[in-house]
Amino acid sequence: MKLRRILTFLDEVRSQSGRDVAPPLRKAAAVGIVTNPFAGRFESDLSALAAASEAIGREICAIAVQLLAPDAAVSYGKAAVVGLDGEQEHGNAMLTTVFGNVMREAIGGGKAWISSMTKRAAPGATIDIPLAHKDALYVRSHYDGMTITLHDCPLPDEIAIIAVYATRGRPHHRVGGLAASDIKGIDGLV
Secondary structure: OOEEEEEEEEEEEEEEOOEEEEEEEEEEEEEEEEEOOOOOOOOOOOHHHHHHHHHHHHHHHHHHHHHHOOOOOOEEEEEEEEOOOOOHHHHHHHOOHHHHHHHHHHOOOOOOOOEEEEEEOOOOOEEEEEEEEOOOOOOHHHOEEEEEEOOOOOOOOEEEEEEEEEOOOOOOOOOOOOOHHHOOOOOOOO
């Protein structure tokens, strides 16, 4: 599959609730737009989508990570928006372990599973991509998300594949739980 377009988004929070955020919270998303080979028809075997997600993932993950430079990513999330001639399952096929492993490699590793969201929608759709800490799911301070709007895509025969990374947890978090500094990084949970 060939990337038809790439969209990028960067959000930097420097102040929230009247207080400075130091260091700033930076979130970056890169979106790859591809033609959906299964648009308009049912296909039992979606392995071609999973396989294609590796090369697409390498390109968009590298772009998203570069948007955060020189800061390192500590949280991640993924999503797909499928044009209306496709199925939600097409987006899920592109976000399997193949894509997840590429996301982890782009930031030098990660133990935790990667939160995701998929849906079918017309151009102009908004999607909320969930974020969680890359090494331990139970770090509540890093439960966050990034909302993006996909202007002029996906067309009915397209899929938008999205990789999101963040440089820290939520500003001024105070709901307790496992601290990022206490992560053991053994099982992706704690």
